Amino acid sequence: NSIFGVYLSSSNNNTLSNITSNNNTNHGVYLQSSNNNHLSDVVANGNQNRGVYLFSSSNNNLSLIIANNNKNDNGVHLQSSSNNNVLSSITTTNNRINGVAVQTSSNNILSFILSNNNNNSGINLYSSSNNNTLSNITSNNNTDKGVYIQPSNNNQLSNITTDSNHNSGIHLILSSNNNTLSNITSNNNTNNGVYIQSSSGNMLSSVVANS
Numbered sequence: 001n002s003i004f005g006v007y008l009s010s011s012n013n014n015t016l017s018n019i020t021s022n023n024n025t026n027h028g029v030y031l032q033s034s035n036n037n038h039l040s041d042v043v044a045n046g047n048q049n050r051g052v053y054l055f056s057s058s059n060n061n062l063s064l065i066i067a068n069n070n071k072n073d074n075g076v077h078l079q080s081s082s083n084n085n086v087l088s089s090i091t092t093t094n095n096r097i098n099g100v101a102v103q104t105s106s107n108n109i110l111s112f113i114l115s116n117n118n119n120n121s122g123i124n125l126y127s128s129s130n131n132n133t134l135s136n137i138t139s140n141n142n143t144d145k146g147v148y149i150q151p152s153n154n155n156q157l158s159n160i161t162t163d164s165n166h167n168s169g170i171h172l173i174l175s176s177n178n179n180t181l182s183n184i185t186s187n188n189n190t191n192n193g194v195y196i197q198s199s200s201g202n203m204l205s206s207v208v209a210n211s
Helices: none
Strands: 006-009 015-020 029-032 038-043 052-055 061-066 076-079 086-091 100-103 109-114 123-126 133-138 147-149 156-161 170-172 180-185 194-196 203-208
Touching: 100 109
Parallel strands: 006 029, 015 038, 029 052, 038 061, 052 076, 061 086, 076 100, 086 109, 100 123, 109 133, 123 147, 133 156, 147 170, 156 180, 170 194, 180 203
Antiparallel strands: none
16 A cells, blocks of 8 residues: 555544554554554554554554564554553564654553564663553564663563663663563673663562573
8 A cells, every 4th residue: 555554543432353454655554643442463564664553542452463574663653642552462573663662652551562673672662651561571682672761750561581682681761760670581682681771769670681
């Protein structure tokens, strides 16, 4: 398609299932100012821009998402007050930038995330993305970090594996404060297993970080 594969604009309370949206010239699946939608069994691979993109869209439920090999941006991207969304069973590999990006969006729940071999970070929370919950994360062999939090606060991340990334496994920077990370395995990363820089009040528990 010449623009988007699936595009919801100012559209609410829709249910979409068994979606394949590959090789489009922009985003594979795009929700703009669209709320309370349910999307399941989504495949969005090889698009020129993002695989799955929520912009100013809240209270959506997305499950069983595959967003691989998107050529110029992120696999899955929540941006601009895309709040209170639930995303589960996410696979994002070999994307041009991040596997999963949460930007200026809060109170989202993301679980069972596999985000490997992306050209930037596997998981990136940035620009005041606060109070998000991420669990059961595997983010290995990314070109930059496994999990990157920059300036974002009060997030909870649990059951995290970040191995063999080409920078740090987990990096908190620029006043990323009061985050909680538990049950972390972060081995064989090029730089640090867990790196906290200019950030305060974070809690880490049950950490394994070996070379």
